[in-house]
Amino acid sequence: MKVLVAVKRVVDYNVKVRVKADNSGVDLANVKMSMNPFCEIAVEEAVRLKEKGVATEIVVVSIGPTTAQEQLRTALALGADRAILVESTEDLTSLAIAKLLKAVVDKEQPQLVILGKQAIDSDNNQTGQMLAALSGYAQGTFASKVEVSGDSVSVTREVDAGAQTVSLKLPAIVTTDLRLNEPRYASLPNIMKAKKKPLEVLTPDALGVSTASTNKTLKVEAPAARSAGIKVKSVAELVEKLKNEAKVI
Amino acid sequence: MILVIAEHENGAIAPATLNTVAAAAQIGGDIHILVAGQGVGAVGEAAAKIAGVAKVFVADNAAYAHQLPENVAPLVVELASGYSHVLAAATSNGKNILPRVAAQLDVDQISEIIAVESADTFKRPIYAGNAIATVQSSAAVKVITVRATGFDAVAAEGGSAAVEAVSAAHDAGKSAFVSEALAKSDRPELTAAKIVVSGGRGMQNGENFKHLYALADKLGAAVGASRAAVDAGFVPNDMQVGQTGKIVAPQLYIAVGISGAIQHLAGMKDSKVIVAINKDEEAPIFQVADYGLVADLFEAIPELEKLV
Secondary structure, eight states, X not given: OEEEEXXXXXXXXXXXXXXXXXXXXXXXXXXXXXXXXXXXXXHHHHHHHHHTXXXXXXXXXXXXXXXXXXXXXXXXXXXXXXXXXEEOOSOOOHHHHHHHHHHHHHHHOOSEEEEESOOTTTOOOOHHHHHHHHHTOEEEEEEEEEEEEXXXXXXXXXXXXXXXXXXXXXXEEEEEOGGGOOOOOOOHHHHHHHTTSOEEEEOHHHHTOOOOOSEEEEEEEOOOOOOOOEEESSHHHHHHIIIIISOOO | OEEEEOOEETTEEOHHHHHHHHHHHHHOSOEEEXXXXXXXXXXXXXXXXXXXXXXXXXXXXXXXXXXXXXXXXXXXXXXXXXXXXXXXXXXXXXXXXXXXXXXXXXXXXXXXXXXXEETTEEEEEETTTTEEEEEEEOOSSEEEEEOGGGSOOOOSSSOOXXXXXXXXXXXXXXXXXXXXXEOXXXXXOGGGOSEEEEEOGGGOSSTTXXXXXXXXXXXXXXXXXXXXXXXXXXXXXXXXXXXXXXXXXXXXXXXXXXXXXXHHHTTTTTOSEEEEEESOTTOGGGGTOSEEEESXXXXXXXXXXXXX
């Protein structure tokens, strides 16, 4: 079966971002960018499904600027067969992304679509669910285990109280949680081979999708800073401070 | 009019519902609650007692058991017309269901709001809480998840809302519940606890968490963990505090053997008082701790347990 994986180019998870002085957003100039960690897990899962003989083709898709080709090449080096970039310089909302992905799903007809559960920049946790709604497919969000058998997929999900397993009819949407797998690294020969794999570039207009939004970001501010704390010398001093100064125990 | 999707478990209203109603009260307007599930009559009655609630819809149907989003989302969409806002707590259920509702309504969702500026403008954290965005929605129906720690819970008693049964049964037939493995704990629920004691990689193994459990039991605290401790298999993942785990804001957060990575701080830095116990005095956790103790946790924790 064909598996579609969506990946996002985001600021590297180790970077501590700074808010711009004019409060228009965070400063991403000269900041290291990477594939969103949850998307790496999504690519890894697709590659494992191919290694198990479940998946026959992996198509990886990203929506974003021209530079997102770097993340698509990374996915190709990890084992994806071909890539699609829907090029847009706009700051798109999850709904717009989901609509664009729906257009790609209609075109490619995958049996399984794997996304990360959230992007570490916007922290929305919406796109997979929205794509499932627009496609009319079932959704297995926050997956820690995925098993395809016949025309259904069993997904174990990380929920607040523990784990829940659901069975979904294919085609279906799965979003990855941290514990689904441990993503591999791309080897140098595979990075070289990835340069020759096909990468198709599309536009929202070519897909006939409107990216209009009902959300508008008015400003972005730095969070309130915590006042500096103190170091205590002993456990006894700590307990004394918690009881008499902070009054929390 | 605001529709709040109730979070419930084991036949009881979950605390996060009370924080979500508090956010709804700040927006203003009549507040209605939807309780969807199977065998949820008692939950509906409990919801009717929540302060400030005008009406409760109870959709009691086998299709809504286990809150499968393929079935619950169409129910919410059907009810949503006529409401200015649809709110749910940013729990695993809320996060699972609400974006599906928003897409079906063709509106953008606003996730995990921490403040209400006006009926159409909200604040939410982005970049693991390193920036706060103010977002305005022009959607006819504003679809929003609420971060429970951003709002003080309303009273669970005192209201007397009318209860109305909803007969609509949406069964998409695309998904089925198979099983669940719920973690059992006698301690307070992590996201609602007044005190949280969390362990990280410094705990070295799962067995050593017994020191934290002993301290937590003395304090009436919940026990959490960093991603490192969960990934190492010390404790189950539902104990993870952080950007991708649970968000907590207790009165007191005690971080033990936790370095304080950005992703962990995202889940606990709104705690009132933060204590860090770590043997590495350069650990980033000390930058957000109100009280820091540079010490070997295996000596400090038993001593702390004795003294509190």
